Amino acid sequence: MTARYIGFFAALFVLIIGVSMMMGAAFTVRLMVEAFAYALIAMGLNIQWGFGGLFNFGILGMLMVGGFAVTFISFPVNFDFWNSAAPLYMGRTLLAAAIGAVIIVLAHRVQRLGVTGKWRGAVIVVAWFAAYIIFRSQMDPTAEYITSTSGWIGGLGLPVLLGWAFGGVLAGLVGYLVGKVSLGLRADYLAIATIGIAEILRAVIKNLEWLTRGTLTVSPIPWPVPYPTDFQDAGADTTMSFVLARGSFLIIVVAVVAVALFVIHRAYLGPWGRMMRAIRDNHIAAGSMGKDVKGRQLEIFVFGSVLMGIGGAILVSFVGIFDPSSYQPINHTFLIWVMLIVGGAGNNFGALFGGIFIYIVWILSAPLAQALFSSLSGWSESMGWGAIPEIASRAVQMRVFVMGLIVTIALRFAPRGLLPEHIRHKE
Amino acid sequence: MNELIFFFNQAMIGGVVLGSIYALGAVGVTLIFGILRFAHFAHGDMMTMGGFVSFLLAGVFASSGLVLPLPAGFIVVPVAMAVTAALALGIDKGFYAPLRARGAKPVTLLIASIGVTMMIQGLIRLFFGTGTRSFFSSEPKNIFRIDLPIEGVTRPINVTEPQLLLVASTAVAVIALHYFLTRSRLGKGMRAMADNPDLAKVSGINTKLVVRVTWVIAGGLACLAGTMLALDVSLKPDLAFNIVLPIFAAAILGGLGHAYGAIAGGFVLGFAETLAVFNWSVLLRPFRDILWFEIPRSLTLVQSEYKLTVAFVILVVVLLVRPTGIFKGAST
Numbered sequence: 001m002t003a004r005y006i007g008f009f010a011a012l013f014v015l016i017i018g019v020s021m022m023m024g025a026a027f028t029v030r031l032m033v034e035a036f037a038y039a040l041i042a043m044g045l046n047i048q049w050g051f052g053g054l055f056n057f058g059i060l061g062m063l064m065v066g067g068f069a070v071t072f073i074s075f076p077v078n079f080d081f082w083n084s085a086a087p088l089y090m091g092r093t094l095l096a097a098a099i100g101a102v103i104i105v106l107a108h109r110v111q112r113l114g115v116t117g118k119w120r121g122a123v124i125v126v127a128w129f130a131a132y133i134i135f136r137s138q139m140d141p142t143a144e145y146i147t148s149t150s151g152w153i154g155g156l157g158l159p160v161l162l163g164w165a166f167g168g169v170l171a172g173l174v175g176y177l178v179g180k181v182s183l184g185l186r187a188d189y190l191a192i193a194t195i196g197i198a199e200i201l202r203a204v205i206k207n208l209e210w211l212t213r214g215t216l217t218v219s220p221i222p223w224p225v226p227y228p229t230d231f232q233d234a235g236a237d238t239t240m241s242f243v244l245a246r247g248s249f250l251i252i253v254v255a256v257v258a259v260a261l262f263v264i265h266r267a268y269l270g271p272w273g274r275m276m277r278a279i280r281d282n283h284i285a286a287g288s289m290g291k292d293v294k295g296r297q298l299e300i301f302v303f304g305s306v307l308m309g310i311g312g313a314i315l316v317s318f319v320g321i322f323d324p325s326s327y328q329p330i331n332h333t334f335l336i337w338v339m340l341i342v343g344g345a346g347n348n349f350g351a352l353f354g355g356i357f358i359y360i361v362w363i364l365s366a367p368l369a370q371a372l373f374s375s376l377s378g379w380s381e382s383m384g385w386g387a388i389p390e391i392a393s394r395a396v397q398m399r400v401f402v403m404g405l406i407v408t409i410a411l412r413f414a415p416r417g418l419l420p421e422h423i424r425h426k427e
Numbered sequence: 428m429n430e431l432i433f434f435f436n437q438a439m440i441g442g443v444v445l446g447s448i449y450a451l452g453a454v455g456v457t458l459i460f461g462i463l464r465f466a467h468f469a470h471g472d473m474m475t476m477g478g479f480v481s482f483l484l485a486g487v488f489a490s491s492g493l494v495l496p497l498p499a500g501f502i503v504v505p506v507a508m509a510v511t512a513a514l515a516l517g518i519d520k521g522f523y524a525p526l527r528a529r530g531a532k533p534v535t536l537l538i539a540s541i542g543v544t545m546m547i548q549g550l551i552r553l554f555f556g557t558g559t560r561s562f563f564s565s566e567p568k569n570i571f572r573i574d575l576p577i578e579g580v581t582r583p584i585n586v587t588e589p590q591l592l593l594v595a596s597t598a599v600a601v602i603a604l605h606y607f608l609t610r611s612r613l614g615k616g617m618r619a620m621a622d623n624p625d626l627a628k629v630s631g632i633n634t635k636l637v638v639r640v641t642w643v644i645a646g647g648l649a650c651l652a653g654t655m656l657a658l659d660v661s662l663k664p665d666l667a668f669n670i671v672l673p674i675f676a677a678a679i680l681g682g683l684g685h686a687y688g689a690i691a692g693g694f695v696l697g698f699a700e701t702l703a704v705f706n707w708s709v710l711l712r713p714f715r716d717i718l719w720f721e722i723p724r725s726l727t728l729v730q731s732e733y734k735l736t737v738a739f740v741i742l743v744v745v746l747l748v749r750p751t752g753i754f755k756g757a758s759t
Contacts, residue, residue, distance in 0.1 A: 055534060055537075181743070181747055182743070182746065182747070185746060185750060187533070187534045187537075188465065188466040188533060188534065188537055189679070189746055189750060191466065191534075191537060192466060192672070192675050192676075192679065192742070192746070193742070193743055193746045195672060196672055196676070196739040196742045196743050196746075197739070197743060199672060199735070199736070199739050200736050200739045200740065200743070203732065203733055203735065203736045204733075204736075206732075207730070207732045207733065330545060330548065334541050334544070334545060337538060337541060338542075341538060390556060393556065393557065394552070394553050394556070397549055397552035397553050397557070398549065398553060399549070400545050400546075400548050400549035400552070401545065401546050401548075401549025401550055401553060402549070403542075403545050403549075404541075404542045404543065404544065404545030404546030404547075404548075404549060405542070405546060406542075407538065407539070407541065407542035407545070408522050408539055408542035408543065408546070411526060411531075411535060411538060411539050411542065412522075412525055412526065415529075415531070415535065
């Protein structure tokens with residue numbers, strides 16, 4: 001088993017060295033920062049699917065929440081917003097939301113007045129509708145006022161690392177709500193429910209222009225480390241400054257990943273991990289042994305969401321732009337699943353390996369496909385059949401196909417992944 | 428009256444059109460779930476694939492020089508359905524059948540269908556690019572304006588030719604499916620297998636044939652839905668990927684595995700979406716003199732940006748409140 005680990009990680013290391021020789025150091029460092037962020041997200045999914053057997057197709061939503069969180073915390077303060085009447089309007093909106101919440105809670109308790117059965121259902125529906133109307137009546141003018149006077153509410157201007165942490169907290173909170181409502185469902189229903197909730201989140205974040213600037217996008221989002229320009233001012237040349245700046249970013253990300261890996265691997269090996277595996281493999285038996293199945297599953301779902309939120313926050317702050325319309329299910333949900341399936345569900349090192357390896361394949365399949373198409377096009381031209389048109393834009397699409405092919409092949413020939421889950425049994 | 432016609436044009440026709448698309452897709456999803464017991468996520472891309480097959484065939488047809496009163500995209504649909512059904516069989520043989528033979532869990536098949544989704548998406552974009560195409564680049568899209576013979580009505584009812592064809596072909600497909608499922612031996616076998624696969628097998632039903640027929644029906648209907656959707660709007664690589672979730676919502680709403688439920692669920696969702704974004708103040712305007720409040724400029728239940736979200740909210744609520752669907756669906 002150990003030889004397999006060493007072999008795969010050594011091969012990965014050689015691959016990274018090869019990439020840096022081909023594509024240059026600055027590119028490779030950038031690639032590694034993103035690959036480690038994706039590995040963190042894959043580890044989050046590993047907690048949910050590998051440890052707990054919970055199907056989450058809503059990863060995209062968690063990444064967006066994390067990205068929004070770091071934008072909100074670390075972007076400079078928008079004084080136009082705070083100096084206008086907008087905070088007052090916001091207060092009124094919050095009050096309306098609170099009134100709506102009280103109405104809903106009261107409606108759910110209406111059976112105390114002797115209203116039960118169908119009538120209670122009707123009262124609850126009417127209460128939700130009334131609460132929605134009250135909220136919308138305050139929210140709509142507020143949103144219009146903010147977008148017309150100050151654009152959006154801006155950030156808080158706090159440190160970036162705090163933003164990452166807040167990304168984890170916020171994603172965990174969202175994960176708690178998602179898990180609370182949907183964890184009772186069977187695997188395939190859970191998949192559809194989570195993807196539905198993620199799409200709702202995506203639509204909301206994309207369209208709340210007053211809060212997230214929506215399609216207008218927010219940039220530049222600050223870095224936790226000096227920028228390349230700072231290194232250039234200190235005398236480094238252009239390439240070197242990018243390597244240094246991205247390198248220091250990489251160190252922080254690797255540190256975060258290392259801490260997360262250490263913590264979750266300790267948890268996995270400990271009694272907590274054994275309990276989670278028991279729940280995953282047979283939740284009825286685990287329940288009869290006195291384990292709180294639903295509570296534990298919720299716990300796993302929240303833990304996984306926290307890692308996903310942090311990963312999403314890292315990605316957004318590294319790229320420096322929060323663009324809600326750039327989030328796509330293929331790039332931000334299915335890709336993570338490919339990483340975990342190929343790496344090995346249930347194995348933390350498998351998730352780490354899969355995350356980094358698949359991200360490199362994902363990024364490199366575009367230039368490789370371009371090279372392939374160029375040579376094919378040259379060949380077909382020499383045969384007199386004419387060149388392939390629009391090679392550049394077609395080559396980018398190749399990676400989606402490659403990912404699909406990889407995951408179907410992996411499911412068929414290595415269903416437990418390259419680094420399968422290995423459970424140590426004490427004799 | 429004019430306002431009512433506006434309501435009819437906007438909400439009713441829109442609802443029927445959207446509902447037909449959802450229903451056609453949801454029937455395929457629900458049949459696959461009933462027979463093979465997994466959520467086939469690649470169904471949306473099968474629809475897109477069908478649309479592109481029709482597009483290619485329509486190009487061939489147009490170059491043959493024949494001119495018929497119907498759009499070329501619609502004429503070639505039967506052939507395209509056969510091609511897509513064959514492709515669906517091939518996809519099953521290549522990617523799902525080996526996993527089923529190994530006895531993989533439904534969840535594994537679900538992940539495999541994600542892989543198939545990505546492959547179809549990648550291939551379509553590789554060959555056709557990411558741009559938008561139209562079936563009506565060489566021929567006009569007929570729009571029928573029906574003037575009502577009522578006093579004081581100036582606004583006509585607007586229907587486009589593809590919309591009429593869509594509704595008609597959905598009706599034909601649904602009726603044909605109904606007769607297939609209830610009258611033919613194979614259709615009865617399908618229902619039996621959806622109810623209890625083991626019992627169906629021991630009573631002599633050819634389950635392998637049933638699986639193949641399921642893919643043929645699902646692929647054919649997906650092609651029909653994809654082509655009609657592309658005729659109604661336009662053809663692009665993410666044409667149906669964006670509506671695969673509403674389709675699942677429709678199938679779940681009707682109870683997964685329940686073919687009639689899926690049709691009903693499709694129409695319920697179609698109307699729910701169009702009614703939720705309809706501007707109700709238009710209907711209130713005639714009463715502006717007797718109403719005590721001022722009618723707002725726009726009075727919609729949700730803003731139109733959130734149109735697709737309506738389906739997801741309904742989906743989540745149904746999953747939570749009644750996961751078996753509104754018709755208590757067990758199976759067809």
